[in-house]
Amino acid sequence: MKMPDLALPAGIDTCFGASPQEVAERLANTVAGFLQARLEAAPRASLAVSGGSTPALFFQALSVKDLDWGRVDIVLVDERWVDEADPASNTRLVKQTLLQNKAAAAQFFSLKQPGKTPQEGLDAAEAEIAELTQPLDVLVLGMGNDGHTASLFPDAPGIEAAMDPGSRQSLAAMAPLSQAQPRITLTYAMMRTARLAILHLKGNDKMETLKRALEQPDDSLAMPVRGFLKPGLSIFWSP
Numbered sequence: 001m002k003m004p005d006l007a008l009p010a011g012i013d014t015c016f017g018a019s020p021q022e023v024a025e026r027l028a029n030t031v032a033g034f035l036q037a038r039l040e041a042a043p044r045a046s047l048a049v050s051g052g053s054t055p056a057l058f059f060q061a062l063s064v065k066d067l068d069w070g071r072v073d074i075v076l077v078d079e080r081w082v083d084e085a086d087p088a089s090n091t092r093l094v095k096q097t098l099l100q101n102k103a104a105a106a107q108f109f110s111l112k113q114p115g116k117t118p119q120e121g122l123d124a125a126e127a128e129i130a131e132l133t134q135p136l137d138v139l140v141l142g143m144g145n146d147g148h149t150a151s152l153f154p155d156a157p158g159i160e161a162a163m164d165p166g167s168r169q170s171l172a173a174m175a176p177l178s179q180a181q182p183r184i185t186l187t188y189a190m191m192r193t194a195r196l197a198i199l200h201l202k203g204n205d206k207m208e209t210l211k212r213a214l215e216q217p218d219d220s221l222a223m224p225v226r227g228f229l230k231p232g233l234s235i236f237w238s239p
Ligand SMILES: O=C1O[C@H](COP(=O)(O)O)[C@@H](O)[C@H](O)[C@H]1O
Pocket: 050, 051, 052, 053, 054, 055, 077, 078, 079, 080, 090, 141, 142, 143, 144, 149, 150, 151
């Protein structure tokens, strides 16, 4: 397979593979290895993961890794404000694919809390993540073809505040104009301090979007993923 030709700033690593399964396995090894190293240095380690259609194979591969999962905190980077039974729920995906096998012993911190809207549930979600190990040890982001990552959407009112690198808020309620459901998301300020940041992509369309994002790296309000295209990032991609 011909690997994509991508001009990346210095300090961004890539792991490109021929199939989603291969990349999912390599990503699971990388994440498990980093969490293991953190567990040797600290009482607990944390992992923030994305939802959507990309991560299921990675979650399944990670769930069977040998780790002291009882000392691992897991949180989603974002959630749609829907019931857990809804197929659009990222929590549902995590419970069905990651919090299984050996990883069933991990502690999951739920962003979805009681309340009719994310705004109403925001204080409860803040309270929920108060005990989460911070700064985050591992952050695994996805990306949409509009350049959103987590639920940092370019067309969301309030995106400037949610992208503020100096913000003291960990969470933001978002209502992107393009999206059917309102969302809750970790803020850019919360995610940018992760010790290991990974962007996990699947598909040629995502590669084209990434190339577009790299063309004007500073305009992160137009494509919030740009905020993470910095030295230290690792990009995992398969067609
Ligand atoms: O809405 C979302 O989209 C992104 C990308 O999802 P994918 O289906 O293209 O993999 C995801 O990273 C985010 O967590 C999710 O809520």
